[in-house]
Amino acid sequence: MRIERTSHSKIHEIDFDNLSFGEIFTDHMFVCDFIDGQWVDPRVVPYQALQMHPSASVLHYGQAVFEGMKAYKDDDGKVWLFRPEDNHARINKSASRLAIPEFPKELFMNGLSELLNLDSDWIKAGLGNSLYVRPFVFANQPAVSATASNQYQFIIICAPVKSYYSGEVNVLVSEKYSRAASGGVGYAKAAGNYAASFYPAQLANKEGYQQIIWTDASTHEYLEESGTMNVFFRINDKLITAPTTDTILDGITRKSVIQIAQDAGIDVEVRPVKVAEIIDALKDGSLKEVFGSGTAVVVSPISGIGYRGEKFTIAPVEDSYAQKLKNSIIDIQYNRAEDPYGWRKEVVLVTA
Numbered sequence: 001m002r003i004e005r006t007s008h009s010k011i012h013e014i015d016f017d018n019l020s021f022g023e024i025f026t027d028h029m030f031v032c033d034f035i036d037g038q039w040v041d042p043r044v045v046p047y048q049a050l051q052m053h054p055s056a057s058v059l060h061y062g063q064a065v066f067e068g069m070k071a072y073k074d075d076d077g078k079v080w081l082f083r084p085e086d087n088h089a090r091i092n093k094s095a096s097r098l099a100i101p102e103f104p105k106e107l108f109m110n111g112l113s114e115l116l117n118l119d120s121d122w123i124k125a126g127l128g129n130s131l132y133v134r135p136f137v138f139a140n141q142p143a144v145s146a147t148a149s150n151q152y153q154f155i156i157i158c159a160p161v162k163s164y165y166s167g168e169v170n171v172l173v174s175e176k177y178s179r180a181a182s183g184g185v186g187y188a189k190a191a192g193n194y195a196a197s198f199y200p201a202q203l204a205n206k207e208g209y210q211q212i213i214w215t216d217a218s219t220h221e222y223l224e225e226s227g228t229m230n231v232f233f234r235i236n237d238k239l240i241t242a243p244t245t246d247t248i249l250d251g252i253t254r255k256s257v258i259q260i261a262q263d264a265g266i267d268v269e270v271r272p273v274k275v276a277e278i279i280d281a282l283k284d285g286s287l288k289e290v291f292g293s294g295t296a297v298v299v300s301p302i303s304g305i306g307y308r309g310e311k312f313t314i315a316p317v318e319d320s321y322a323q324k325l326k327n328s329i330i331d332i333q334y335n336r337a338e339d340p341y342g343w344r345k346e347v348v349l350v351t352a
């Protein structure tokens with residue numbers, strides 16, 4: 001792999017205590033091209049603007065998928081990733097659905113490792129500090145023709161982030177707009193899924209909601225996911241979450257939450273969740289907690305749900321499942337607890 005170090009690190013210009021999520025990037029990036037049917041020229045180079053034709057396919061047809069993962073530093077300065085093989089598998093699952101060639105696992109892991117080695121000073125130790133890692137692939141064949149591109153670029157960029165404190169999260173149940181339909185691309189991290197969510201999200205923002213909670217596109221009777229989070233409902237002491245169908249992203253935090261909850265003796269039901277059942281549980285007081293799970297937030301309590309013009313609030317509980325599960329995951333991510341699942345992977349730092 002070709003490595004080209006930056007001649008001027010920006011790290012001393014960064015205020016690590018005041019980072020806006022995803023707006024500051026590290027000194028380097030990993031890049032690999034798909035040309036003539038092969039992934040070629042893997043390299044780590046200084047973070048820089050891309051050169052692209054205005055006819056590049058992605059700009060017209062949106063053929064692009066991405067991932068989101070984090071690197072953590074423990075108090076001994078060791079760097080860790082959380083279930084990175086799952087991100088690799090998922091970007092390829094997304095890629096296949098968008099007719100993008102799969103990216104080889106060894107290249108993904110090696111590229112990540114070389115990049116994190118060069119930029120390891122950007123990962124700050126301490127709970128809440130992490131490096132958000134964004135792998136993505138896009139079509140860059142210069143051709144305005146509505147078919148799959150024959151050229152792609154795979155890139156990884158990294159952004160130092162503080163814990164994602166989003167304040168109160170209120171979600172609006174969407175019955176008009178849909179995120180994903182059966183047979184579509186909802187299960188893929190396709191760029192266009194997010195583009196299509198911005199307008200309904202803006203309308204929800206105007207009504208005082210931070211996020212939409214999507215329902216199934218055909219009946220609007222079942223709750224699916226919210227923003228960039230899968231969603232869990234605690235009714236009495238049971239935890240319920242929707243199964244990951246072809247309309248819901250198979251969240252890595254989601255499956256970690258399910259595993260940890262089950263191992264902690266919590267009764268977890270993975271089954272379709274009816275809107276009506278949740279509204280009934282809100283009304284009769286059996287809905288104790290609602291929370292989202294995702295890489296950016298880990299676990300984020302949801303404090304209000306809007307439905308058909310009514311806003312329901314969910315009071316904080318003592319003995320919160322959300323808090324407990326969040327702590328357990330964070331302890332594994334930051335190497336503060338045993339990892340019986342083998343989820344944590346060390347990035348071996350090779351000192352130059």
Ligand SMILES: Cc1ncc(COP(=O)(O)O)c(C=O)c1O
Binds near residue numbers: 226230249250252253
């Ligand atoms: C639509 C959507 N749902 C759920 C998630 C949560 O997935 P993960 O836990 O793998 O971050 C994300 C974020 O990646 C997302 O974009």
